[in-house]
Amino acid sequence: MQPLRSLKWITLAALLLAFAGTAVAEKVFYRYVDSEGKIAIVDRLTPEIVPRGYDIIRANGTVVDTIAPRLSDDERRVWRQEQAVAKARAEAEAKMRAWDESLLLRYSDVADIDVAKERALRDIQVRISILKSNLTAIKQQVLNNQAEAAELERRGQQVPESLVTTLSDLRREVSGTEAQIVSRTQELDEVAEAYERDRARFSQLQESVLKRRNYHRNDEADE
Structure with missing residues (x-):
């Protein structure tokens, strides 16, 4: 044991x-x-x-x-600002990459952008012309109805409620159509500016591509 x-x-x-x-x-x-x-x-x-x-x-x-050390209030505030700046920069870079990829997919050269711009502007201008034509017709209807109402009043007759309602509707339609024309006109400028930005950026991309190609050619020639 x-x-x-x-x-x-x-x-x-x-x-x-x-x-x-x-x-x-x-x-x-x-x-x-x-x-x-x-x-x-x-x-x-x-x-x-x-x-x-x-x-x-x-x-x-x-x-x-x-x-890690504990941050003071001021240090924490600075850190948050730096984080916000870094996030905004990353988002801007991502947006630029997406823009570049879209341009390279849609266009093969600057002439394509010019053609697309002309087509887009022409389409908007046609819509503006249609709106202006409609506006002229509506205003003429307003004048006709106003003349009819004035003639009834001159004869001492009461203007029918239906005519008053029609005039009110037509005036609202005039205001709405005028607003659409203003909006389309602004769109015309905005679209033109957007295509000009696309054109400028696409030109930069083309220059970068050419520089890289020339650089590689020079390297191959040196070898």
Whole structure:
């Protein structure tokens, strides 16, 4: 019985030693920059260290984790502004890439843009002409109905409610059509400007492509 009991104690002692070795191996320290700008290493955190940020390291110096410093209100505000600027820049770059891809897919040269611009402007101008023609016809109807109403009043007769309603509807239609003409005219300018931007950007892309081709040709010639 004595040898068996001794064996148990030996086994237990070995397990305790192994556990102790593991505990020592997993012992961590905290590395940070103190108020004097010097690197310090301690075995426990204090309230003064936490806001500074620190590295959690093992005894051999390997880093387990890094805790960033806490930002002040001003630093946090600056960080948010920088994030917003970076986001806006990324969105602008993505929008530019999408624009470039669209131009290269739709057009093969600048002449294609000129043709597309002329076709789009002509389409808008036709719509404006139709609206103006409709406006002339509506205004003539207003004049005719106004003359009819004036003639009834001259005779001392009451103007029918239906004629009053028709005149009111026609005047609203005049205002609506005039507004459409103004809108279409503005669209004419906006579309023209958009095509000019497309043309300028497409020209830049073509120049870039030509420069890259010439560059590669020169490299091949040098070889």
